[in-house]
Amino acid sequence: MFLAIDIGNTRLKWAQYEAAHPGARLLAHGAAFLETIDHLADGEWKDLPAPTAVLGCCVAGEPVRHRVEEQLELWDVSPSWVIASAEEAGVTNGYEHPTRLGADRWVAMVGARWRLLNEGPARPALVVMIGTAVTVDAIDASGRFLGGFILPGHGIMLRALESGTAGLHVPTGDVCDFPANTSDALTSGGTYAIAGAIERMYRNILRHCGTEPVCIMTGGAGWKMAPYVTVPFQLVESLIFDGLLRIAEQRVIERVRR
Numbered sequence: 688m689f690l691a692i693d694i695g696n697t698r699l700k701w702a703q704y705e706a707a708h709p710g711a712r713l714l715a716h717g718a719a720f721l722e723t724i725d726h727l728a729d730g731e732w733k734d735l736p737a738p739t740a741v742l743g744c745c746v747a748g749e750p751v752r753h754r755v756e757e758q759l760e761l762w763d764v765s766p767s768w769v770i771a772s773a774e775e776a777g778v779t780n781g782y783e784h785p786t787r788l789g790a791d792r793w794v795a796m797v798g799a800r801w802r803l804l805n806e807g808p809a810r811p812a813l814v815v816m817i818g819t820a821v822t823v824d825a826i827d828a829s830g831r832f833l834g835g836f837i838l839p840g841h842g843i844m845l846r847a848l849e850s851g852t853a854g855l856h857v858p859t860g861d862v863c864d865f866p867a868n869t870s871d872a873l874t875s876g877g878t879y880a881i882a883g884a885i886e887r888m889y890r891n892i893l894r895h896c897g898t899e900p901v902c903i904m905t906g907g908a909g910w911k912m913a914p915y916v917t918v919p920f921q922l923v924e925s926l927i928f929d930g931l932l933r934i935a936e937q938r939v940i941e942r943v944r945r
């Protein structure tokens with residue numbers, strides 16, 4: 688019984704699997720806004736079968752992680768948290784300071800690399816996460832993380848514009864090619880800013896690697912972006928969980944070898 692946990696800046700996502708390897712059977716899953724995570728042990732988690740291992744990634748800060756650890760005291764298991772490193776499960780880290788890379792980005796790239804190799808020959812990958820923030824990360828065909836973009840997500844973009852101006856307090860609009868009112872202008876601007884970053888990274892990878900990347904998109908607001916992304920992509924909601932399963936499996940293999 689393996690519990691995977693992804694703590695972002697807006698929500699905690701969790702999934703329980705029968706075993707700790709990619710492709711394992713999913714038994715239960717859920718999501719909780721960070722304001723509600725102190726009730727997991729007497730709520731969503733109360734009737735779950737006890738996990739024998741817990742692996743997570745957390746980018747929401749230490750106080751939040753500690754609050755989740757308190758909830759995990761429900762079971763007799765001590766959680767491990769992934770921190771980005773120089774190498775993990777076949778992905779190498781090109782960040783100047785590897786440990787400063789967001790753990791969620793690192794885990795998602797491990798998941799993407801596993802999926803890609805599972806489906807065919809090695810190719811570059813473009814990993815897009817649409818959460819509180821948006822990240823657009825590049826991996827070459829050898830599994831090396833080349834670097835990536837960080838952008839504000841939809842919500843942060845709108846709040847930044849609202850708080851920095853006098854005349855932009857308007858309801859959500861529609862995405863359109865030629866917005867003709869403030870609501871549509873803001874909604875379209877945010878959506879196409881993200882779509883533009885994805886297209887640019889796609890071209891950067893194509894130029895650098897000489898091959899079109901496989902583009903995998905994930906995150907709570909991925910479905911909102913899907914209609915406006917012009918490069919071929921797959922929407923994989925479980926990408927971070929795939930990465931956590933892959934890392935858990937690899938860590939066991941390495942422990943046995945030693």
Ligand SMILES: Nc1ncnc2c1ncn2[C@@H]1O[C@H](COP(=O)(O)OP(=O)(O)O)[C@@H](O)[C@H]1O
Pocket residue numbers: 694695696697698699817818819820840841842906907908
């Ligand atoms: N049902 C939903 N619940 C929460 N957030 C949602 C939902 N649908 C879309 N979103 C969007 O997804 C974002 C949160 O996505 P998520 O992947 O949970 O973020 P994070 O990993 O940063 O916590 C929010 O900013 C919101 O715009």
Ligand SMILES: CC(C)(COP(=O)(O)O)[C@@H](O)C(=O)NCCC(=O)O
Pocket residue numbers: 695696697746787788789790791792817818819820821822837
């Ligand atoms: C970029 C992020 C804020 C994304 O967070 P999220 O939208 O998933 O809540 C997170 O990955 C992070 O804090 N990264 C550390 C800085 C970096 O990756 O360079």
Ligand SMILES: [K+]
Pocket residue numbers: 694695696791816818906
């Ligand atoms: K995330």
